[in-house]
Amino acid sequence: MLSSTSCLLKNTAVANIAAPLNSKIAATFSSALLNNTKVSIRQFSLTPLHLEENKVEPPKNESTVEIPIKEAETTSEPPKEEPPKEEPPKTQSCSCNAKETCNSKNCCCKKAVLMLALAGIAGTAYYYYENRDQQTFGDDTTVVYVLGGPGAGKGTQCANLVKDFGFVHLSAGDLLREERQRKGSQYGELINNYIKEGKIVPANITIALLENAMAKSPSKRFLIDGFPRKMDQAKKFEKTVCKGKFVLFFDCPESVMLERLLKRGKTSGRVDDNIESIKKRFVTFKETSYPVVEYFEKQNKVKRVSCVNSPQKVYDETKAIFNELFKAEENAKKNATKN
Numbered sequence: 001m002l003s004s005t006s007c008l009l010k011n012t013a014v015a016n017i018a019a020p021l022n023s024k025i026a027a028t029f030s031s032a033l034l035n036n037t038k039v040s041i042r043q044f045s046l047t048p049l050h051l052e053e054n055k056v057e058p059p060k061n062e063s064t065v066e067i068p069i070k071e072a073e074t075t076s077e078p079p080k081e082e083p084p085k086e087e088p089p090k091t092q093s094c095s096c097n098a099k100e101t102c103n104s105k106n107c108c109c110k111k112a113v114l115m116l117a118l119a120g121i122a123g124t125a126y127y128y129y130e131n132r133d134q135q136t137f138g139d140d141t142t143v144v145y146v147l148g149g150p151g152a153g154k155g156t157q158c159a160n161l162v163k164d165f166g167f168v169h170l171s172a173g174d175l176l177r178e179e180r181q182r183k184g185s186q187y188g189e190l191i192n193n194y195i196k197e198g199k200i201v202p203a204n205i206t207i208a209l210l211e212n213a214m215a216k217s218p219s220k221r222f223l224i225d226g227f228p229r230k231m232d233q234a235k236k237f238e239k240t241v242c243k244g245k246f247v248l249f250f251d252c253p254e255s256v257m258l259e260r261l262l263k264r265g266k267t268s269g270r271v272d273d274n275i276e277s278i279k280k281r282f283v284t285f286k287e288t289s290y291p292v293v294e295y296f297e298k299q300n301k302v303k304r305v306s307c308v309n310s311p312q313k314v315y316d317e318t319k320a321i322f323n324e325l326f327k328a329e330e331n332a333k334k335n336a337t338k339n
C-alpha cells in the first residue's frame with residue numbers, strides 16, 4: 001500500500017506545468033485541468049517520461065497533483081499475512097516533540113518536512129511555467145486566428161478553407177460549448193453563464209481546450225476561430241502555446257450581423273442567439289475583442305476581408321489571401337532547401 005501526501009495546486013497550475021514539456025504532456029495536463037483529475041506522479045520527477053507513464057484518473061472534487069510518499073513496495077499480489085511485530089516503544093527513537101504519539105517510522109516531523117518540500121517543488125514548477133517564454137508548439141506549426149464580430153461568417157469561411165488548404169478548424173466557441181455539455185465538467189455552468197451574457201470565458205479554460213485539441217491533432221495547420229477575443233488570451237496563448245502567423249479578420253457591419261444571428265437563432269438552438277444576448281455580444285466585441293485586432297494590426301499581421309457579400313464572394317477574396325501567403329511559404333521552403 002502507498003500512503004499519499006496530496007500537494008494541492010490550483011487548477012491552473014496543473015495545466016500550466018504541462019506546456020514547457022511537449023504536446024503530449026500538454027494534452028495530459030490540459031485534460032487534467034478540464035477533467036478536474038489527479039495526476040499521480042508515482043516516482044516524483046518532472047520529466048516527460050514519468051508524467052506520461054501515469055494515467056489520468058476519473059474526475060474527483062479537487063484538481064490535485066498527488067505525490068505519494070513511498071512507504072513500502074507496491075505489488076500486484078495480495079499482502080502476505082505477517083506475524084504481528086512488536087512495536088518499538090514510541091518514545092525510544094523519535095527525536096520530535098510529540099514523543100507520546102509519534103514513532104520514528106511515521107514521524108510527524110518528517111512528514112511535515114516532506115510535505116513542505118513537495119509543496120516547494122510544485123510551487124517552483126508553477127512559477128517557472130508562469131514565467132516561461134517557450135511555446136508548446138514551435139515554428140513547424142501554423143496558427144491562423146480567424147476573428148470578426150458575432151455572426152460575421154467566421155465558421156462559414158473556415159469550412160471552405162479546411163477543404164482547400166488542409167487546415168484543422170478549431171472553433172473556440174464550439175470547444176466551449178462541447179465542454180459545457182461534457183458530463184462531469186466542472187466548468188459547464190460557468191461556461192453557460194459567460195456565453196449567455198456574451199462575456200469572455202476565463203483565458204485558462206479556453207486556452208487549455210485549444211491546447212488540448214491541438215496536441216491531440218496530427219495536423220500542423222490550425223484555423224483558430226473566434227479566438228483570441230481578449231488581450232490576456234492573446235498574450236498568454238502567444239507566449240505559452242503557439243505564435244499566430246496572422247489574423248484573418250472578417251469585417252461586417254452590426255446591422256448585417258444582427259440579421260444573420262437572428263436568422264441563425266431560429267435553428268441553432270444556441271443560448272446566445274437571441275436579441276438580449278446579441279446586444280451584449282456586440283458590446284463585448286467592440287470593447288474587448290476589437291482591441292485584439294488592433295494589437296495584431298500594429299504588428300502588420302491582419303488580413304481584412306469584407307463580409308457583406310455572398311458567402312462565395314467572401315470566400316473568393318479569402319482564398320486569394322491564402323493562395324498568396326501559402327504560395328510564398330512554399331517558395332520560401334523550396335529556396336531554403338536549394339541553398
Ligand SMILES: Nc1ncnc2c1ncn2[C@@H]1O[C@H](COP(=O)(O)OP(=O)(O)O)[C@@H](O)[C@H]1O
Pocket residue numbers: 148149150151152153154155156157260261263264307308309310311312314
Ligand atoms: N456572407 C454571408 N452572407 C449571408 N449569410 C451568411 C454569410 N456568411 C455566413 N452567413 C450566415 O450567417 C450566419 C452566421 O454565420 P457563421 O459562419 O455562423 O458566423 P460566425 O461563426 O462568425 O458566428 C449563419 O447562419 C450563416 O449561414
Ligand SMILES: O=c1ccn([C@@H]2O[C@H](COP(=O)(O)OP(=O)(O)O)[C@@H](O)[C@H]2O)c(=O)[nH]1
Pocket residue numbers: 148149150151152154171172173174176194195196198199200201202206225226227228229233272281
Ligand atoms: O475565446 C473565446 C471564444 C468564445 N467565447 C464565448 O463563446 C461565445 C460564442 O462564441 P462563438 O465564436 O462560437 O460565436 P460568435 O459570437 O462568433 O457567433 C462568445 O460570445 C463567448 O461568450 C469565449 O468566451 N472565449
